[in-house]
Amino acid sequence: MSDAHSITAPPAAHGDSAHAHHDPDVPHQFDDLDQKNLTDTLGMWTFLATEVLFFGAIFAALMLYRSMYTEAFVEASKHLVVGIGLFNTFVLLASSYTVVLTVHAAKKGDNKQIMVWLAATSLLGLTFLGMKVVEYHKDFQENLVPHTADFGISAEVQKDFDNERDLLPTHPELWQQALAASKWKVPTDRAHAGDAKLLMQHAQLFYVFYYTMTLIHALHMVIGLGIFAFLMYRASRGAYTARAHAQIEICGLYWHFVDIVWIFLFPLLYLIR
């Protein structure tokens, strides 16, 4: 605010200027601390509304495709490790809890506790990301990757398929071999070339969603961790008082939101059947 203040000397003629308070916690555009706090909270909620729609858009797309290609999505989702997802959900919920404790400490203006709980939160966040990396590594080893995921359909058959995409309906035998070799649990009556091809492609579609959504979510977590590092730095300078600690609460809201996103991601990606 400093240079703002430097250019806001009121015309002397008009006597009292409404911004003349000198409370360091209150920027010049606000009248008092309550107005500032409520405004900041409302601002964060408005931002979260934006975030809801940001994630919501891709959720909507996922739901749509899921209802289009249920079978393929179920198959594809079976290849993910529910255990890791479960563990990560637990970790995130726990981190939400520690954030709550942080805010609780902030209410008392106890910068030490704030730092402790923020550290705990960051640790949990890092655990989550670490597990995610492990999981990605495993997925890549199993070749659960868009555009290359073949589910054991041999490379030659793939090539034939690419070359003779259009001949597909007329060359079912190619795909009979493919099915014989593949991990797909395709009911025999549906063991038809077109279906196998569709299943494979739609499964790849599922992995597009899996990576896009988890990566966007992970990105939000990284940002959150950055914010927490900043908060810890400020707390170490004893910046927060029982009176002024809105910053902590607001960043807490953000972290809770990231948590909520995962609460929905987990069943929609890992628990499809």
Added chain:
Amino acid sequence: MDKSFELFPPHASAMSWSVDWLLLYMTVITVFFTVLIFLAIVYCGLKYRARPGHLAVDFHAPMSLEIIWSVIPLLMCLVMFWWGTRLFISANRPPAGAMKVYVIGKQWMWKIQHPEGRKEINMLHVPVGRPVWLIMASQDVIHDFGLPAFRIKRDVIPGQFSEEWFTADHVGEYHLFCDQYCGAQHAEMIGTVVVMEEKDYERWLAGSVGDEPMRQSGEKLFTEYNCLSCHGSWAPTMAGLYMSHVKLSDGRTVLADDAYLRRSILDPGADIVDGYQANSTVLMPTFRGTLTEEQIDQIIEYIKSLGAAANFGQPSYQPVPSGGSNTEMRKPGAGNAPPITRDPNQTVE
């Protein structure tokens, strides 16, 4: 199809009239309200213009007035909705026994196949009075099969079928437009709907073409299949091609004799002229099944008539530079990658 300026598109089906009646109803409403508002503005602007001693008077429109000018437009709109929706549904329900015609959209041409097996490009021949049901798919991007004379259009989407149907009731030639932006030559993806008498249609299906000199009917085919849109501008010209030595992309040099011409028409991928890519979308489609043997000979005759190579011996032509022609297209080696390929190092970024 060079028409003089006109203010109404031709009416070629019953649907075109019923759409225009609805348009008329809405136009009347539009004009009425627009004129009303303009007159009101002008009247108030003059009568109540600011002048010394004239003071404005505050007033509130009575609730009744507010309700009136909300409800009346609403009612008019509901009529439009009911009317328009009925039209749209009927335009989406092909009658039983309509003749199926398959359409494939491809950058940048319409490939059309008739149930009897006759194929055509950028032309749609239909009999008058018989409902035609178009089953459409796209090979690459979204196109749109628009028929202004029949007041219908429908996007053609890759990975899905689209349908539309119409019953032509006037013999004639009408525009066929691609209405959905589909890339560089979007504006070239236009063609003609030819509505014929039933018997002419039968003759056309049979592929017979009167008794005129082969060269002449070959020329007709050459224009009918839009060959000039490429071979007139960026693709190899036909002039002086016959009996010249053509250098091919794989290094071979072949003599452009009848056999070569025939092979190039039926299997364009076989001998790619030097400097053209085999995998590019703009590669000429095969005309196997599209042209009858008879017609192929006619086209070859036409090409012959364009003159034999002046300079025997050395390899012949390069693509003609096409100046400001609107059919300009990325030439091989012009730095521009061919538009269709998923090769990552193709995109400029």
Added chain:
Amino acid sequence: MATYNVVFILLMVLLILTYYAYTIDLGNAYGISWNLVVALIIAVIKAAMVLMIFMHVRLNPKIVWVFALSSFLWLILMIAGFENDHVARGLDGTYAHDTFTSEAAAMVQAQ
């Protein structure tokens, strides 16, 4: 403080419940898997608890309630729009993913 502990424990319970609901097959109805429905219901309950207690919506003035909920309402509108189109396209046959590969591939090949 006590509330927070209780809520956290409840969240853990719900988490286990989520997994349990996944392990048993609840079957389908009208093409909708009951597992999905149950999983989503549990997720909504979890989210609501985090929203209301952890994020203190409960204690905030009405305007915050409105902001917190309106966005979800918008999201539901969007999903409804997309899904409705998908279902309706199935009904009125403007929608042909399944038939495409066979018939259209034949068309494409025929060219």
Added chain:
Amino acid sequence: MASIPYIPSYTRRETYLNAAYSIKSWLLTKDHKRIAVLYILSITFFFFIGGAAAVMMRLNLMTPKGDLVLAETYNKLFTTHGVMMVFFFLLPSIPATLGNFLVPLMIGARDLAFPRVNLLSWYLYVIGGAIAGSALIAGGVDTGWTFYEPYSSTYANGWVATTIVGIFIAGFSSITTGLNFIVTIHKMRAPGMTWFRMPLFLWAHYATGLIMILGTPVVALTLSLVMLERIFHIGVFDPSIGGDPVLFQHMFWFYSHPAVYIMILPSMGVVSEIIACFTRKQIVGYHFVAFSSVAIAVLGFLVWGHHMFVAGQSIYEGMIFSLISYLVAIPSAIKVFNWTATMYKGAVDLRTPMLYALGFIGLFTLGGLTGLFLATLGTDMHLHDTYFVIAHFHYVMVGGAVMGYMGGIHFWWPKITGRMYPEWWGRFAALVIFVGFNLTFFPQFFLGYLGLPRRYHAYPPEFQVLNVMSTAGASIMGVGYILPLFYLIWSLKWGAIAGDNPWNAAGLEWTTTSPPPPDNFAKVPIVTEEPYYYRRLDAEAAAHAAAAAK
């Protein structure tokens, strides 16, 4: 007004302009007024880039063969025009300039709720504009501003991904602006400024803010999915692995239809202010006009499907969207009728802003009504993707949004700069723009009805007459838009000193000095009456005159 003699006071007041002169004091300012000025400069720049592209297109379309530019150049031109005008001019046009300047002034606040965020939004806008602009100019993009799949992701040449990055960043500038408005209007109102004492300008901006925060993230995500598909070829919309291109259109229009209300609603707010001032009256049906803004914002979110009637969307969904589209037409009708009724028994003074406002009403009426043609299933299947759409859209956007922007700039010019613009030139330019505009776009209704598809670089010869008319109009309109550029700059130095309230207008922004001081108000204003108290102002003016006469 003219009837009031203005005695300029030569005592140097501190204003937001003369508070500091260093470059830093501008580039790091947190003063909403300075940020508004920065925005005005930058959007003007992008406006003329987009305009230049439009002129090139119109010139090319003078001949059926389109002899001026190559097909690909033409496609890049209309993409440049669309992207620049939509994302970098129309979206921020009124909210980020007049809105930024006036929202705090009108509610009697010292600044927006989050001045830093406000500055950030300008930087996001400029960075996004620089990226997209450089991509469009260096490499060019030929997808059209709609980026339809799968063309944009797989088949298009050019710098699609770069452009999308630019739009993505600029999108967040739009979000932050909307966020600031909503929170500010909720929390920063001066004592006594109840919701129904707010000028309609604020209602309009509140509604706009709603759309900005709830819509923009969707398009941001959608476009980044396109970018992913283009760069890494992992496609959510890629038909070759079962993706649905129609879903892209759903997601795109879920934002991009409400986006046109982001463009038109603030303009409606501006028009309400101008009409009230130059008829010296309260707006008739204040509550109806206020609520219709919110109604448009909410209903506007439920009509996106009317862009897709023939695009593979289901018939039933089409029917639903068609019906709701009519519903959203009603609030617009209410506004138009109320504005017109306001002129009745008023004291109509045809100053430049009023000319623009009246132009807005007339052209918006025509534009809105022709929108019904496209919301009707039966007629849309003929008019969809033809020049009719172009004509309708430009009647609403240029005839509506831009007219409102120009009117607003003239109306508040004295408040922003402290100088008057030259009135005669103002009226002349307004007239030129009106004539040129109609000559440009009215023929396109017929072109569309005749079936000429949009985005055609060449066309069958029978369409030439109308196209030439349109091109002629475009050149006239171009002149009309360059005139203000010159006389407004001229007025900065030689314009008459405006005084605090040259129009003797109602509203808090006119109670402070002009240009306003850095903190807007010497003391927190206290609001005690409804907006548009012109009757009182005129009575006082009359009393003044009488006293002066004695």
